[in-house]
Amino acid sequence: xxxxxxxxxxxxxxxxxxxxxxxxxxxxxxxxxxxxxxxxxxxxxxxxxxxxxxxxxxxxxxxxxxxxxxxxxxxxxxxxxxxxxxxxxxxxxxxxxxxxxxxxxxxxxxxxxxxxxxxxxxxxxxxxxxxxxxxxxxxxxxxxxxxxxxxxxxxxxxxxxxxxxxxxxxxxxxxxxxxxxxxxxxxxxxxxxxxxxxxxxxxxxxxxxxxxxxxxxxxxxxxxxxxxxxxxxxxxxxxxxxxxxxxxxxxxxxxxxxxxxxxxxxxxxxxxxxxxxxxxxxxxxxxxxxxxxxxxxxxxxxxxxxxxxxxxxxxxxxxxxxxxxxxxxxxxxxxxxxxxxxxxxxxxxxxxxxxxxxxxxxxxxxxxxxxxxxxxxxxxxxxxxxxxxxxxxxxxxxxxxxxxxxxxxxxxxxxxxxxxxxxxxxxxxxxxxxxxxxxxxxxxxxxxxxxxxxxxxxxxxxxxxxxxxxxxxxxxxxxxxxxxxxxxxxxxxxxxxxxxxxxxxxxxxxxxxxxxxxxxxxxxxxxxxxxxxxxxxxxxxxxxxxxxxxxxxxxxxxxxxxxxxxxxxxxxxxxxxxxxxxxxxxxxxxxxxxxxxxxxxxxxxxxxxxxxxxxxxxxxxxxxxxxxxxxxxxxxxxxxxxxxxxxxxxxxxxxxxxxxxxxxxxxxxxxxxxxxxxxxxxxxxxxxxxxxxxxxxxxxxxxxxxxxxxxxxxxxxxxxxxxxxxxxxxxxxxxxxxxxxxxxxxxxxxxxxxxxxxxxxxxxxxxxxxxxxxxxxxxxxxxxxxxxxxxxxxxxxxxxxxxxxxxxxxxxxxxxxxxxxxxxxxxxxxxxxxxxxxxxxxxxxxxxxxxxxxxxxxxxxxxxxxxxxxxxxx
Numbered sequence: 001x002x003x004x005x006x007x008x009x010x011x012x013x014x015x016x017x018x019x020x021x022x023x024x025x026x027x028x029x030x031x032x033x034x035x036x037x038x039x040x041x042x043x044x045x046x047x048x049x050x051x052x053x054x055x056x057x058x059x060x061x062x063x064x065x066x067x068x069x070x071x072x073x074x075x076x077x078x079x080x081x082x083x084x085x086x087x088x089x090x091x092x093x094x095x096x097x098x099x100x101x102x103x104x105x106x107x108x109x110x111x112x113x114x115x116x117x118x119x120x121x122x123x124x125x126x127x128x129x130x131x132x133x134x135x136x137x138x139x140x141x142x143x144x145x146x147x148x149x150x151x152x153x154x155x156x157x158x159x160x161x162x163x164x165x166x167x168x169x170x171x172x173x174x175x176x177x178x179x180x181x182x183x184x185x186x187x188x189x190x191x192x193x194x195x196x197x198x199x200x201x202x203x204x205x206x207x208x209x210x211x212x213x214x215x216x217x218x219x220x221x222x223x224x225x226x227x228x229x230x231x232x233x234x235x236x237x238x239x240x241x242x243x244x245x246x247x248x249x250x251x252x253x254x255x256x257x258x259x260x261x262x263x264x265x266x267x268x269x270x271x272x273x274x275x276x277x278x279x280x281x282x283x284x285x286x287x288x289x290x291x292x293x294x295x296x297x298x299x300x301x302x303x304x305x306x307x308x309x310x311x312x313x314x315x316x317x318x319x320x321x322x323x324x325x326x327x328x329x330x331x332x333x334x335x336x337x338x339x340x341x342x343x344x345x346x347x348x349x350x351x352x353x354x355x356x357x358x359x360x361x362x363x364x365x366x367x368x369x370x371x372x373x374x375x376x377x378x379x380x381x382x383x384x385x386x387x388x389x390x391x392x393x394x395x396x397x398x399x400x401x402x403x404x405x406x407x408x409x410x411x412x413x414x415x416x417x418x419x420x421x422x423x424x425x426x427x428x429x430x431x432x433x434x435x436x437x438x439x440x441x442x443x444x445x446x447x448x449x450x451x452x453x454x455x456x457x458x459x460x461x462x463x464x465x466x467x468x469x470x471x472x473x474x475x476x477x478x479x480x481x482x483x484x485x486x487x488x489x490x491x492x493x494x495x496x497x498x499x500x501x502x503x504x505x506x507x508x509x510x511x512x513x514x515x516x517x518x519x520x521x522x523x524x525x526x527x528x529x530x531x532x533x534x535x536x537x538x539x540x541x542x543x544x545x546x547x548x549x550x551x552x553x554x555x556x557x558x559x560x561x562x563x564x565x566x567x568x569x570x571x572x573x574x575x576x577x578x579x580x581x582x583x584x585x586x587x588x589x590x591x592x593x594x595x596x597x598x599x600x601x602x603x604x605x606x607x608x609x610x611x612x613x614x615x616x617x618x619x620x621x622x623x624x625x626x627x628x629x630x631x632x633x634x635x636x637x638x639x640x641x642x643x644x645x646x647x648x649x650x651x652x653x654x655x656x657x658x659x660x661x662x663x664x665x666x667x668x669x670x671x672x673x674x675x676x677x678x679x680x681x682x683x684x685x686x687x688x689x690x691x692x693x694x695x696x697x698x699x700x701x702x703x704x705x706x707x708x709x710x711x712x713x714x715x716x717x718x719x720x721x722x723x724x725x726x727x728x729x730x731x732x733x734x735x736x737x738x739x740x741x742x743x744x745x746x747x748x749x750x751x752x753x754x755x756x757x758x759x760x761x762x763x764x765x766x767x768x769x770x771x772x773x774x775x776x777x778x779x780x781x782x783x784x785x786x787x788x789x790x791x792x793x794x795x796x797x798x799x800x801x802x803x804x805x806x807x808x809x810x811x812x813x814x815x816x817x818x819x820x821x822x823x824x825x826x827x828x829x830x831x832x833x834x835x836x837x838x839x840x841x842x843x844x845x846x847x848x849x850x851x852x853x854x855x856x857x858x859x860x861x862x863x864x865x866x867x868x869x870x871x872x873x874x
Contacts, residue, residue: 001075001132002026004107006124008117010534012602013562014595015111018096020562021083021120023110025128027075030135031106036072044134045069045078048142049085055095057081074099075131076108083112083127087119090149102585109585118156122149154344159184161200161450164465172469174480175566177542188472189480191512191546195472200420201447202472209417213446214259216291219416220441226415228408229440233293242280245292246273252295254442255279257287267358268384269295269365278361296426296440300386302394303401303423304453304464305413307471310406312453312462313398313430318383319353319391323374329363330355330370333382341457342391350457353391358384394452396459397430404433412444419471422448482546484565485698488553488599489574489612490592491747492691493532495679495726496574497552499695502722503712504548507704512546514539516554516741517724521545533557537564548702558598559584570701571599571628572610572694576617577746582774593621603628608701610694613642613652631701633693635686651700653693658683660696660713662706671696672710678717684757685727687750688718725853727754732860734842736760739853743769744777748784748849755788760845765789766836766856767811767849768829771802775810782814782823789847791822791839795832797851833859 005024013020035041046052046066055065065081080097087094092115099110114120126145133140158166162184166176169188179185185198196203201210212218220230234245235258246253253270260266265286267279276292283290304312321332333353336342342350355370359382363369366380374380386392401409405427413421427439453462473480487497494515501513505523513520514536519527521543531539532554540549541564553563576593586592600609600622607628612618614634619641623630631651632642642652649665655674662669674680679688692713699709718727720739728739736758742748755763767785769778785792792815796808808825815823826832833848833856840846848856 001028001030001128003128006121008120009562011563011565012598014559014598015098016096017601018113020111020113021124023124024107025076025079025110026107028106030075033135034072034074035069035078038135041134042066042069048140052081052085055081075135076110078131079127080110080112082130083123086123086126086149087114089146090119090153092116092119103587116153116157119149119153122152159199160454162186164450164454165468168463168465168469172479174473187542190541191482191543191549193480193482194544199447200450202419204419205446206417210446212416213418213444216256216258216443219444222415223412223441228412229434231293231296231440231442233291236290236292239280242276242290242292246276249294254293254295255283256291257283258289258291259287266385296438298426298428298438301425301427301430302452303409303425304448305409305421306467307419308410308413310401310409311467312464313401314394314452314456315397316386316392316394316452318381318386320379320381323376323378323380325376328371328373329368329380351389351391353382388452393457396456396462398462401430402432405430408434416444418446420468482549483702484549484551484568485570485702486551486553486568486599487572488596490577490579491750492574492687493552495688495723496572496691496694497550498723499691499716500698501550502716503695503699503704503709506712506715507708510545510547511550512540512543513550515552534561534564541565553599555595558595563598563602567602567604569607570610570698571603572698573600573618573622574612574694575615578777579744583772589617593617597621597625601625601627610697610701613639631697633697635690653697655689660693662700669706671706672713677713679727681754685754688727720857728857730857730860735840735844735846737846737848737860739848739856742849745780745784748788752788755847758845761843763789763845763847764791764836764840765847765849766793766795766832768795768797769807769811770798771800771807778807778810779814782811783818786815786818793832793836794823794825795829796827797829830855
């Protein structure tokens with residue numbers, strides 16, 4: 001088998017509403033070997049992955065997939081299920097998958113859901129290798145494959161604290177984005193509603209508070225001045241300073257680096273000068289300034305305060321073993337580390353215990369070594385600090401915190417000035433006030449870890465991530481989303497996208513727009529290029545000033561990566577016509593329709609699907625896939641389906657008596673005269689009248705008043721400034737120049753009425769088409785160009801996989817077959833523009849259907865054209 005393509009679909013897509021891994025798989029000779037023809041295949045597969053029994057597949061019951069294997073299925077289908085199960089084995093619960101054949105024998109499109117993109121991609125590769133070996137009867141090392149996937153998981157997955165916040169956000173339907181591949185920097189929500197955080201430090205975390213928490217001396221001074229019990233101590237810059245501090249305080253002591261975390265470099269219960277020396281050197285290795293302070297006897301506790309409220313408390317105990325009277329301490333450590341709950345770093349509930357110098361020192365203090373056999377039930381501590389990262393354990397005691405201790409913890413959070421703070425408190429118990437026992441705050445932590453509270457070794461887990469999300473989004477109904485309007489179709493996408501954005505801006509909204517040509521934020525161009533895909537959507541939705549997102553969604557982006565969002569408020573489906581057929585297994589108009597209807601399928605149930613009732617496929621399939629309310633638009637005021645929709649109190653926009661109108665039930669509301677809509681060209685550009693209707697329907701769905709819609713339609717002009725490269729009509733020294741982007745037959749057919757309606761002695765065109773169209777589409781485009789123009793200059797700015805000149809010659813062939821007057825191929829687009837400009841004279845119409853529309857417009861500005869040739873007299 002051979003993987004031809006492997007990529008992540010990051011949003012709703014052609015195959016499903018879910019994010020999924022897409023694999024284009026060539027099963028080669030296995031096309032002739034379904035599973036029922038391979039002796040013992042089912043048994044080997046089931047023995048290798050017994051948990052596959054839970055896969056219901058299309059049968060709909062446990063064991064369903066194995067039934068399919070027994071009856072006979074193909075290798076691609078088996079790869080799908082193995083890839084799903086491999087992810088389950090490393091802790092990512094997934095279940096959805098789909099495998100469909102293609103137009104090529106032996107090649108399948110394999111889809112399966114993922115939780116982590118890198119793990120999903122790796123699982124796909126491992127699944128192909130495993131299934132290939134199963135078909136060949138070779139041995140499969142499943143343990144090694146799972147171990148490799150775990151490495152990928154550990155390298156890419158969010159940490160437990162970050163993950164808890166993201167999970168809580170998802171529970172509230174708040175979208176999230178990972179802003180950096182190698183850190184936990186994360187965004188929740190969109191645009192103006194977004195909130196950002198890294199690990200457990202949020203955008204509102206005080207920089208001063210963070211600095212105080214990092215400086216243990218500063219922390220103690222602030223808390224001590226406020227009457228909070230803290231250990232007596234000094235900051236030391238040298239060994240002599242440390243000795244002096246020890247004399248002032250008296251043993252036992254604790255030594256720690258002034259700045260540090262996770263208990264690194266901390267030594268406690270120091271009782272001799274030698275131990276002090278060792279502790280001082282361990283702390284110095286972490287930070288040049290060392291704190292020497294009194295050792296407070298008591299249990300180690302962590303109090304977590306979020307947004308001024310105590311939300312969790314845990315009693316922590318250092319890494320330890322309990323003797324059984326028979327095993328040595330090393331054997332007990334090995335046994336403890338064999339606990340499946342213990343892993344490396346933060347991968348599991350607990351962390352493995354590693355023997356280090358501190359371990360040997362603590363054992364030596366009590367006259368033990370790793371070879372000592374402790375008594376049955378004897379507790380032997382192996383670390384001085386109770387951090388989970390060094391193998392410690394945690395017991396949740398949130399419900400046992402005394403009210404006075406709770407108040408003290410919340411007060412500490414206010415004194416330090418942190419929105420999320422972890423307080424390390426040594427105390428005999430949390431069930432009585434601090435002033436009635438031996439107690440002291442030894443440290444406070446900015447960005448504290450949540451693992452001990454989410455998954456305590458003992459006691460009740462606490463959903464602390466939810467408290468962070470509730471702090472950042474205090475309104476329970478706030479899902480952090482800004483309205484998203486998505487526009488797709490074969491033609492008119494960019495015009496409609498720009499018009500909707502203009503309407504919203506005119507109504508005072510801050511708009512982020514992405515389309516073919518630019519990304520614009522607050523009416524400022526921030527990027528130029530083709531931005532009609534999911535990455536452009538991400539760029540807009542991450543922008544902090546965006547109140548509304550208006551996104552053009554082209555077929556290519558949908559097929560390659562899916563949508564750049566999980567759901568939208570308004571989905572606009574303009575039309576479905578022949579273009580790009582033959583690419584990415586889209587060969588028919590019905591298949592293209594399914595691609596385009598991904599937009600309306602992504603509209604949330606409370607949103608609106610804006611559908612073109614004049615396009616039979618949009619009316620049929622768009623209506624079928626629509627999840628929200630439907631608003632139709634049509635140029636036919638007597639459209640029977642629309643009339644029925646209106647009668648049922650549905651919304652429709654149409655043209656009646658020369659006006660754009662809204663209809664619902666018995667109500668008809670006039671919006672604007674068609675002649676007052678600049679892009680309509682007094683009704684000659686019917687395709688733009690249709691685009692205006694779509695934009696009006698979208699604006700209405702977004703809550704704009706009719707006056708706002710009218711103002712937007714009236715002030716949107718087909719100029720290079722407002723609508724670059726789309727029906728830009730300019731006058732240049734007696735020559736009319738129409739610049740547009742039409743590159744397919746439906747686009748030219750729609751443009752034909754406007755071109756024919758503009759008076760001209762001759763009509764001269766410059767045109768091209770990308771090479772990734774079918775031969776028959778290129779010839780048809782050439783024929784259409786010839787029918788509309790007296791002279792055609794054909795160029796080829798982008799061969800897109802063809803030999804240079806091949807696409808241009810197919811266009812010329814089609815034009816010549818249509819009996820064109822004059823056709824010339826000039827491959828360079830700028831050269832073709834120059835030729836057309838030189839050929840034009842006063843009274844001509846120059847139609848430029850080019851990629852570099854800006855160059856075309858600049859080229860004709862200020863140009864002196866030849867005077868019109870005199871009419872010969874017979």
